[in-house]
Amino acid sequence: MIITEQKPFEEIQRMLKPFEKVFIIGCGTCGTVCQTAGEDQVKEMAEKLKDKVVTGTVVVESPCDARVLRRDTRKFKKEIEEADALLCLACGAGVQDIVDHMDKVAVPGLDTKFLGKIERIGMFYERCRACGECVLFDTGGICPIVRCPKSMLNGPCGGMFDGKCEVGHYERDCAWALIYDRLKHLGMMDLFKEYKAPRDNSKLQAQLREIVWVKEAKA
Amino acid sequence: MAQGIFSNFMANLKAGKFTFTGELEPEKTTDLAGTLKTATFLKDYVVACNVTDNPQSFGYISSLAASYIVQRETGMETIYQLTCRDRNRLALLADLLGAGALGIKNVLALTGDHTTLGDTPQSKPVFDLDSTQLIRMTRKMVDEGTDLNGKAIEHPPKFHVGGGANPNAKPLEPELMKIGKKVAAGAEFFQTQVVFDIETVKRFLDEVRGFNVPTLIGTFPLKSYGVADYFDKTVPGVKVPGELLKALAEAKDIQDKQKRRDRYNEINLDYFVGFVKEIKKTTSAAGCHIMSVGYEEIVPSLVEAVK
Numbered sequence: 001m002i003i004t005e006q007k008p009f010e011e012i013q014r015m016l017k018p019f020e021k022v023f024i025i026g027c028g029t030c031g032t033v034c035q036t037a038g039e040d041q042v043k044e045m046a047e048k049l050k051d052k053v054v055t056g057t058v059v060v061e062s063p064c065d066a067r068v069l070r071r072d073t074r075k076f077k078k079e080i081e082e083a084d085a086l087l088c089l090a091c092g093a094g095v096q097d098i099v100d101h102m103d104k105v106a107v108p109g110l111d112t113k114f115l116g117k118i119e120r121i122g123m124f125y126e127r128c129r130a131c132g133e134c135v136l137f138d139t140g141g142i143c144p145i146v147r148c149p150k151s152m153l154n155g156p157c158g159g160m161f162d163g164k165c166e167v168g169h170y171e172r173d174c175a176w177a178l179i180y181d182r183l184k185h186l187g188m189m190d191l192f193k194e195y196k197a198p199r200d201n202s203k204l205q206a207q208l209r210e211i212v213w214v215k216e217a218k219a
Numbered sequence: 220m221a222q223g224i225f226s227n228f229m230a231n232l233k234a235g236k237f238t239f240t241g242e243l244e245p246e247k248t249t250d251l252a253g254t255l256k257t258a259t260f261l262k263d264y265v266v267a268c269n270v271t272d273n274p275q276s277f278g279y280i281s282s283l284a285a286s287y288i289v290q291r292e293t294g295m296e297t298i299y300q301l302t303c304r305d306r307n308r309l310a311l312l313a314d315l316l317g318a319g320a321l322g323i324k325n326v327l328a329l330t331g332d333h334t335t336l337g338d339t340p341q342s343k344p345v346f347d348l349d350s351t352q353l354i355r356m357t358r359k360m361v362d363e364g365t366d367l368n369g370k371a372i373e374h375p376p377k378f379h380v381g382g383g384a385n386p387n388a389k390p391l392e393p394e395l396m397k398i399g400k401k402v403a404a405g406a407e408f409f410q411t412q413v414v415f416d417i418e419t420v421k422r423f424l425d426e427v428r429g430f431n432v433p434t435l436i437g438t439f440p441l442k443s444y445g446v447a448d449y450f451d452k453t454v455p456g457v458k459v460p461g462e463l464l465k466a467l468a469e470a471k472d473i474q475d476k477q478k479r480r481d482r483y484n485e486i487n488l489d490y491f492v493g494f495v496k497e498i499k500k501t502t503s504a505a506g507c508h509i510m511s512v513g514y515e516e517i518v519p520s521l522v523e524a525v526k
Binding site for chain 1: 303304308329330332333335336344346347348349350351352355356367383385387388389390392393394396397399400403404412455456
């Protein structure tokens with residue numbers, strides 16, 4: 001799940017300042033679960049924008065999916081056309097899909113926080129950095145890239161104490177203490193002892209990541 | 220092991236001499252006069268001095284520049300501390316080549332405290348490599364004369380690389396395994412975190428004995444009760460022994476400045492001479508790394524008494 005938070009309303013107001021008419025787009029998937037972009041939040045936002053004309057609202061099932069975005073906004077063509085700006089309650093991927101398809105100013109209403117798991121509503125934990133090279137097998141299913149602030153690959157740093165991490169005043173679990181316990185439990189300690197070479201960042205950060213399945217040409 | 224012995228520090232370790240190293244912590248300045256004075260003062264008592272690299276993530280003068288100037292001006296050999304926090308592998312390589320060109324003979328490869336703990340928490344933390352990987356990269360440069368990708372270095376550097384170790388780690392097992400990985404990666408010496416408790420030292424050294432890598436125990440004479448109390452309360456896993464803390468607390472109330480200082484010295488010598496002697500006599504430690512930043516005056520008496 002992509003975990004989002006609503007931006008402070010003042011910031012949304014600042015971005016919307018030059019515009020009179022606004023159309024609001026919500027998200028029916030992650031944003032709904034996070035309670036940042038569902039039906040209720042879209043309605044609430046429309047009510048809060050008292051000094052604007054809200055031409056319409058829609059909660060798109062998944063604004064990050066171009067097909068679904070087109071499908072769910074089709075019947076709001078007129079309302080969207082009328083608006084000066086689109087207030088997008090969606091993650092960064094959703095906002096940019098909207099930008100790709102609608103020639104309007106897009107105002108992001110959410111901050112995209114992380115890829116996380118939901119323990120229950122209001123308890124979201126970052127669990128993946130989408131780094132592109134999953135190491136979870138070697139680390140007992142606990143990710144040091146995202147759960148260790150230093151992304152250590154070869155064991156805990158000197159900042160671990162009592163199984164806790166120096167970052168954040170020893171409140172958070174040290175990922176490597178967890179990995180150690182887990183691998184021990186699984187009887188896979190050899191994996192801990194194995195040297196992990198530096199990661200290939202050329203695959204990770206610098207380049208725009210795309211996955212495009214190309215169908216084989218028909219014979 | 221690297222081919223040959225490149226430093227006086229390593230020569231001492233190889234000869235099995237109980238070795239003292241010191242610590243220099245130049246700060247947010249371009250003037251190294253104070254650091255040079257300290258280095259000159261310590262020179263007769265320690266074999267080499269570590270030069271810290273943005274310790275606790277406080278932004279200070281480059282440890283490479285300071286290491287070089289200390290060596291040039293005082294003749295004190297340095298152990299150049301290099302952390303992964305502020306540099307990617309390109310910058311680490313560049314600094315290591317620079318260190319080679321500037322005559323640095325020893326490198327302590329560290330991961331580094333997290334940026335959020337320091338005085339510039341807004342910094343982007345790098346951590347492209349971890350300390351184990353930095354040790355391996357350094358050894359590759361020295362032994363194989365190549366960078367991480369196997370590209371030849373025209374004139375490879377010659378220095379020894381060591382790592383940090385934490386006898387206070389809890390749990391200790393993952394730390395011990397990581398030390399094993401650093402040994403396999405080519406660590407030639409270890410300098411440990413501060414330890415005050417002799418039993419912790421002994422237990423730790425028993426555990427790492429099999430690695431057969433010279434290990435210097437981190438020792439921290441306590442300049443005042445305030446320093447001791449701070450350590451006790453804020454450094455996780457580091458407990459100042461009750462008796463020592465109590466004695467320092469009593470000394471704190473001595474009004475006369477000189478007398479108070481004398482008493483602090485006396486308490487420190489009482490404790491640390493015994494502590495270091497015990498390490499020297501009964502353990503496999505290669506020596507002690509005395510982190511006496513701001514309290515160098517204790518070093519001569521301590522070292523002389525242990526000799």
